[in-house]
Amino acid sequence: MTSFWTGWISFIVLGSIFGCAWLLWVTRKSQKFDTETEQTMGHSFDGIEEYDNPLPRWWLVLFMGTIVFGLGYLVFYPGLGSYKGVFGWTSANQWEAEVKKAEETYAPIFAKLAATPIEELAKDENAMKIGQRLFANNCAVCHGSTAHGATGFPNLTDNDWLYGGSPEKIKETITSGRNGSAMRAWKDEIGEEGVKQVANYVRLLSGQEGVDEAMAAKGADIFAANCVVCHGQDGKGSHDMGAPNLTDGIWLYGGTQNIVEATIRNGRGGIMPSFKDQLGEERIHLLAAYIYSLSHR
Amino acid sequence: MSTKIPVQNIDPQDASTAKVKTVELYEARKKIYVKEITGVFQKVRSFSLWFLMGMYFLFCWVSVDGQQLVLFDLPNRKFHIFGATFWPQDFVLLSWLLIICAFGLFFITTLFGRVWCGYTCPQTVWTFIFMWLEERIEGSRNQRMKLDQASMNKQKALKKAAKHASWLFVAFATGLTFVGYFYPIRELVPDFFTFDISSGWAYFWIAFFTLATYINAGWMREQVCLYMCPYARFQSVMFDKDTLVVSYDLNRGEPRGSRKRSADPKEVGLGDCVDCGMCVQVCPTGIDIRDGLQYECIGCALCIDACDSVMEKMEYPKGLISYTTEQKLEGKDSKLLRPRTIGYGLALVIMMSAFAFKLGTRLPVELDVIRDRGALFQTNAKGYIENAYTLQLMNMSDQVRTFIISVEGMDGISISGKSEFTLEPSEVRSIPMAIEAKPNALTERNHDIVFKAQAVDDASVKIESESRFLGPAPVKF
Numbered sequence A: 001m002t003s004f005w006t007g008w009i010s011f012i013v014l015g016s017i018f019g020c021a022w023l024l025w026v027t028r029k030s031q032k033f034d035t036e037t038e039q040t041m042g043h044s045f046d047g048i049e050e051y052d053n054p055l056p057r058w059w060l061v062l063f064m065g066t067i068v069f070g071l072g073y074l075v076f077y078p079g080l081g082s083y084k085g086v087f088g089w090t091s092a093n094q095w096e097a098e099v100k101k102a103e104e105t106y107a108p109i110f111a112k113l114a115a116t117p118i119e120e121l122a123k124d125e126n127a128m129k130i131g132q133r134l135f136a137n138n139c140a141v142c143h144g145s146t147a148h149g150a151t152g153f154p155n156l157t158d159n160d161w162l163y164g165g166s167p168e169k170i171k172e173t174i175t176s177g178r179n180g181s182a183m184r185a186w187k188d189e190i191g192e193e194g195v196k197q198v199a200n201y202v203r204l205l206s207g208q209e210g211v212d213e214a215m216a217a218k219g220a221d222i223f224a225a226n227c228v229v230c231h232g233q234d235g236k237g238s239h240d241m242g243a244p245n246l247t248d249g250i251w252l253y254g255g256t257q258n259i260v261e262a263t264i265r266n267g268r269g270g271i272m273p274s275f276k277d278q279l280g281e282e283r284i285h286l287l288a289a290y291i292y293s294l295s296h297r
Numbered sequence B: 001m002s003t004k005i006p007v008q009n010i011d012p013q014d015a016s017t018a019k020v021k022t023v024e025l026y027e028a029r030k031k032i033y034v035k036e037i038t039g040v041f042q043k044v045r046s047f048s049l050w051f052l053m054g055m056y057f058l059f060c061w062v063s064v065d066g067q068q069l070v071l072f073d074l075p076n077r078k079f080h081i082f083g084a085t086f087w088p089q090d091f092v093l094l095s096w097l098l099i100i101c102a103f104g105l106f107f108i109t110t111l112f113g114r115v116w117c118g119y120t121c122p123q124t125v126w127t128f129i130f131m132w133l134e135e136r137i138e139g140s141r142n143q144r145m146k147l148d149q150a151s152m153n154k155q156k157a158l159k160k161a162a163k164h165a166s167w168l169f170v171a172f173a174t175g176l177t178f179v180g181y182f183y184p185i186r187e188l189v190p191d192f193f194t195f196d197i198s199s200g201w202a203y204f205w206i207a208f209f210t211l212a213t214y215i216n217a218g219w220m221r222e223q224v225c226l227y228m229c230p231y232a233r234f235q236s237v238m239f240d241k242d243t244l245v246v247s248y249d250l251n252r253g254e255p256r257g258s259r260k261r262s263a264d265p266k267e268v269g270l271g272d273c274v275d276c277g278m279c280v281q282v283c284p285t286g287i288d289i290r291d292g293l294q295y296e297c298i299g300c301a302l303c304i305d306a307c308d309s310v311m312e313k314m315e316y317p318k319g320l321i322s323y324t325t326e327q328k329l330e331g332k333d334s335k336l337l338r339p340r341t342i343g344y345g346l347a348l349v350i351m352m353s354a355f356a357f358k359l360g361t362r363l364p365v366e367l368d369v370i371r372d373r374g375a376l377f378q379t380n381a382k383g384y385i386e387n388a389y390t391l392q393l394m395n396m397s398d399q400v401r402t403f404i405i406s407v408e409g410m411d412g413i414s415i416s417g418k419s420e421f422t423l424e425p426s427e428v429r430s431i432p433m434a435i436e437a438k439p440n441a442l443t444e445r446n447h448d449i450v451f452k453a454q455a456v457d458d459a460s461v462k463i464e465s466e467s468r469f470l471g472p473a474p475v476k477f
Helices: A003-027 A057-076 A091-114 A125-138 A167-176 A187-205 A213-226 A257-266 A276-294 B040-059 B088-112 B115-120 B122-138 B141-149 B154-180 B185-193 B200-220 B222-228 B231-238 B302-314 B339-360
Strands: A040-045 A048-051 A178-183 A268-272 B070-073 B078-081 B084-086 B245-248 B321-324 B365-371 B385-395 B401-408 B413-416 B420-423 B428-437 B446-455 B462-470
Touching: A003 A057, A091 A276, A125 A276, A125 B428, A167 A276, A187 A213, A187 A257, B040 B115, B040 B122, B040 B154, B040 B302, B084 B088, B088 B115, B088 B231, B088 B339, B115 B122, B115 B231, B122 B141, B122 B154, B122 B200, B122 B222, B154 B185, B154 B200, B185 B200, B200 B222, B302 B321, B365 B446, B365 B462, B385 B401, B385 B420, B385 B446, B385 B462, B401 B413, B401 B428, B420 B428
Parallel strands: none
Antiparallel strands: A040 A048, A178 A268, B070 B078, B078 B084, B245 B321, B365 B385, B385 B428, B401 B420, B401 B446, B413 B428, B446 B462
């Protein structure tokens, strides 16, 4: 906050308080408290007249009390621009304190769950309810609340895995994320015709109907020369590389001729972010168990 | 009526003649020593008051199947009342209940005056028990007045201490019981005495209600009715000439005065009122009913009991002070059925029936459907169009229930995956659910669909929730 705004806010806050104090002081009557006069102000409405009485003492004291309270409050809490107050209170550290309190409450629960092996945890219905909530909050944005995925975001329920579906691998994927940018653009190397041929071959691999067999045969050669490094001789992919299995009819971006061509032509670069800092070890353990359970029902 | 009660003139004096004059507007409270009286109305009153108090103290101990019959479970946001569980979404019922109660109060008040105040109001109930204790410990009205005037001695100190101890005991029981309606009382009482209550707030509220009861019923008493209670202030709006009120028969009583028991009032030129002041002495709010109807009058009828006992002694007919109406006092007929009572009655009947209907048809299940925000639709492995939803299913009953979810609204639509869910009592479950449809079943870009949840064990427990199913533009041939 600039010193101008600090000054301006302080001026308004203190000005209001001292203004009220001043008003209270000058309008207080010097008469004895608790005795009233019958003198009226001379105002009359429908026969109702206004008496000219001082504030009752308890009332005055209450007002003065609020002024003292207000000044005291400003000493201890922020209220004057950038002045932080004696306690150094901020809404941010209040939030942190609440998070800490919640951690203390939930830590034993998560610690207990984290000590259970994932295969076992996946069968624990209550743990899975917590896992589902974690999934809804952190993963559902991309993978959908049903974990069926979407274009570019893998389906987590079909037990077909880019990087492996063992509990350890799932955990590793969530913890460190995956940098799935290995599918590079091939259009310059194999040419537009080559892209079409390889696409036909890949569709043949996955058992699609209506494939141009002549094109596919040519594509097979190009595939053998360029693609087997990652996708393997038989096109079954590799968990180490995160290279998809091309024979199973499950497509991350779609399996039509156009889409497969586009994939080969321009490459694909999906990234699974790391959740290590966001969730921590124990929650990731639980989440991995939930994801594991989705394909092992 | 020719004989109006003379009213003291308290108009401010003419400003021109009055110089500055000071008056005291804040008068200290004059302690009221209420004389205990027996009689018909006192019997009715004590029956009603003991009964209500007994209900208050015992009701929270009633449990059915281990469930406290009346429990406002704030931490879990559930109200258990007579076996029914109310949820925050039932809150509108509470406001209707309060509206019905208010109308009930108006209805009763137009008919019978302030019977609520005299016979059922908690302030009256607790003041009554406190006064009863006071009478047992410090003695009768005269003894109490003497005791207060006497200088402090051992006996006085003992009596006062005993009184306040008994008051505090009742107040504490009240506070503990009150919290027991919010915190299971069977746990609260043992936990309290072993200092084992998990929430510090329970201690705070017990202390708060103990103190509030002690101050209200011990010290404030009629001041609550006179200065704090709004109900007294609008009685004039609800009263009419046919409303039953506690009233003194001026025509019969005036002119008042003392006389020998043997004297014939007519010869002495007096009315039936012997001016004994008993009606004033027994009044819990310290008013003189002979001054006419006042907002301070709580309609407790103790003055009727007092006056009747005197009339009996004097061998005059009873009823110099009685429950009567202004019409009757004027010698006219009083009607129970009047436009006002019919109106209130009708409104009450309508509201109560609607309330009962709503309560009876309330279903212990709730279903909300939220469409996934991430994607509009997608094609799944089968080549079907798929939409994702999150269902919020609530089992609001007190039993474990299995629900079958189904979806309708267009042809060829079905749930992909599990559709049967078992929920614990009062469980709220989020259920991710994928709905799939054959691509050629889509005739529009979007279809209105309906999710249904049906309890397996009870055909009447079913609920619907609408949503939409999105897909690509259909292929037109």
